[in-house]
Amino acid sequence: MHNQYPRSVCPRFLKILHFDAYTTTTYLFRINPTSCAAALPKLFHIIFPDLQSHARAIHLPVARCLGKLVLQCISDDMIATAIAAVNAEKKIRTPLHEIIAITENGLGIRYQSAWNEVLVLLQALFKRLHRASSPLLHTTLELMGELRLAPEDTYKERLEAALGVAVANMGPEKFLQVLPLNLESPGTSKAVGRAFLLPLLKDYITNTEMGYFVRELIPLGDRLAQKSQEFAEQGREIEAKIYETLTQQIWSLAPGFCDLPLDLPQAFTKTIAERFSNVLYSQPDLRPVISQGLQALVEKNQALARSDAEDEDLQKAYGLTKAEATRNVQIMSSFAVNYLAVYFNVFSQALPMYRGYILDVIKCYLGITGAKDINTTFKKVLTLLSQSLTNSISAIIDPNTPPPMSHTMMDLAITMVPFLDLESTQHLYTLITSSLLLREDEPTLQKKTYKVLNRMAENEIGRAILLRNINDLQTRLLDAMGTTAPSSKKDRLQTLLNTVKLLPTTDLHLIPSILSEAVVCTKEVNEKARILSYDLLVTMGNKMREGGIVVNSKVDGMDEDMPDGRWNAVWFNCFDEIYVLFFLPYANT
Structure with a gap:
């Protein structure tokens, strides 16, 4: 199709065609999801080959069109049918399997010029399938992992983003089952080390099972720390530093696992709470990430519990209901007193530049104590x-x-x-x-x-x-x-x-007593102090306008037998003082 028109016309023609395909299919999805499920693979077969075109201007419109179809027209029933076929180990090619197969072909050499755009489409696919990405997109993820090992920079940024979306939706446990880190000494030559995934995991882990971090990653971090210590004792400083860095990167994943974990009641036990406390005491470099995680455990669940959304929508989006989020906060409140004691001690030992985030966590846990x-x-x-x-x-x-x-x-x-x-x-x-x-x-x-x-x-x-x-x-x-x-x-x-x-209206003597100070401070070098001094003058004026009594005997410089005055009797005297102290010096400038 794209060879029948000039390159300058083709992208615009494709946008019209793809828009028509998108609107028609989404309309069909609303009125008859079953028919849409059957039609969607056919539409992919028609449009997807356009990504082979040498006219690169059409690649992004094609990918965006297909991405919208994925997000809007793949139904929950399509996903459930595909999962059931996988679980039954039947070689049934469901409509969703066809779409996945077509998209996987996009990572082949024939589509190399459009890999960036294929990766955009894959992001949409991971988002729509969400947790069903495992096992439906295992093969896709393996192909992406192989691409990541290739020394090619033209698509690396887009590939990193697609891998990150896979982590966020599939979950780190399923992701690492397909692409394991292999940080310890590989047992076979086929075990590829993937330390490069650690920064990616840090950025994208969210709303997943904390139990995996407790069960697998913390012990892994401990073993890496032990290796670092052994190398240090042998005088092998480079290796020791490498394993120390890997240990810190493992712990840097903690905040992601603390971001609305699906299994907090089971995973956040007294043992893990104490482990976090020990890390706070013994490893100052890890205090920020542990603190970020502990704060997220409270604040993210509080936000979900206060949400205006329906439980059905929250369950679908986050795997949690408001009641479960409230329960999570209650669980964390049972640890609050102990954590406050820990943080008070840590705060007293911390240098000034490291105290801000500690106070934030203290404030957070005071709120649930x-x-x-x-x-x-x-x-x-x-x-x-x-x-x-x-x-x-x-x-x-x-x-x-x-x-x-x-x-x-x-x-x-x-x-x-x-x-x-x-x-x-x-x-x-x-x-x-x-x-x-x-x-x-x-x-x-x-x-x-x-x-x-x-x-x-x-x-x-x-x-x-x-x-x-x-x-x-x-x-x-x-x-x-x-x-x-x-x-x-x-x-x-x-x-x-x-x-x-x-101030009570029965005694406004403070106002004339501090008037000179307020006026003088309008000349402060500090901008915030100057602004506050003007705000103070305005507040004083508004207070006096409300009416009240000035006990003149309390005003500095006034006689003790000076009778009290109402605000209107002293109002002009106040502004006389403002004029003399502030405006008069600038009258001739």
Whole structure:
């Protein structure tokens, strides 16, 4: 067909023809899936040979057309029939087997110029067959594995993508049964080492059986680690490094196996939970991947449990229902207290640049820990914080050593604030405001104190504590005005803004007291501090516009017998001060 028309016309003609074939077949699929199943292989026989054309411009339209037919017109019944034929070991050529055979022929030498496009079609086939890719596409995968061993770069990128889609849909266990890694010393000359698959597996493993990782890959990693140690003892550093790298690559697969595993209740036992804890303690290089996996076990299941989709659709897409996802979260919550203890210890040992992701995991597991356990844990944190503040001396922060204990406990306190009850939040407020706001010699602790107050303002219980202590809070903020370290200004401005929002209308004396500070901070070098200072001024204005009383005797510089004033009496005085301090210096520029 493509030889009957000029090359410039052929691609456009094919698009029209293939669009017509696609729309006709998808319509037939909707009204009569059985007839469509019979017609689909015939359509493949007609269109697929176009991939042999020397006019490469038509290859991609052909592959896309066939890919759409695969995704839209291969029915569940077609897949079930093909699987049944395989399981019965009958040599029945079902319609789906015909389509697969035609597509496999595309990996032959006759179609070499279109291999990139054939691989696009294979991606669609793996996606549609999903877990049924095993065993239906075993031969196809073997052919792809042979291509991957060939030193040809023109199709390598597309082949890697197709292999990745195979991993994601077939599952790593079935995939590796067809293309084994063979990382240990091969027993025969036919055993091809495929270490190159490890980065691919890392990127594409998802929503599969965690039991395979526990049962096969962790022991494999242990054996590789043992080999690395043996080589190191023999002074064979190169071999030792190779096996060490392979061990790390095996463990790097953990997050994928933790991404909505189908068998979490069976696979994530106390033994594997303890193994993860031991790795966190003993192998700092593996902490990020283990942490990523542990976080995914909770967050991915929480997201599925909250999904608006129907269980039938979730079961089809992920092999899990909302109830099963909820159960998975409950299982992980049974390990939460122990993991928090592990992560608190690991956090105290970690260098500053490695602490961010650890706090993320801590926050995740605090979210599934019971209130009683959280507050019991927090009491320990508060005790250590109090002790470290008593014994602390001003320290120079060294990024190459863990921060002082006081800094570590403050970071943990900041993270725990949203999960605390009223009593614990009050204890934290009392400790930090009485000890740290005036610590100009400890700018890091001062900055973290303002962060705690800001975190309190973000949740209901925290705001209740701030309101309960609003008079004390205003006094302490005003006392700290002259001792604010430059690095704390941004966080202090945020605290002032949050406090202004909470002020009772019966006493607005804080506003005129901090007006000068807010105005001066509009000239800060730090952009975020400047923006916050303007936000603070606007918030102050809005608060005064709501009405209220200024207790003038509490305003710095006012006489103690100064009568109280309503907002409208002081409004213009406030803006006079803004004009004098801020606008007047620029009046003649």
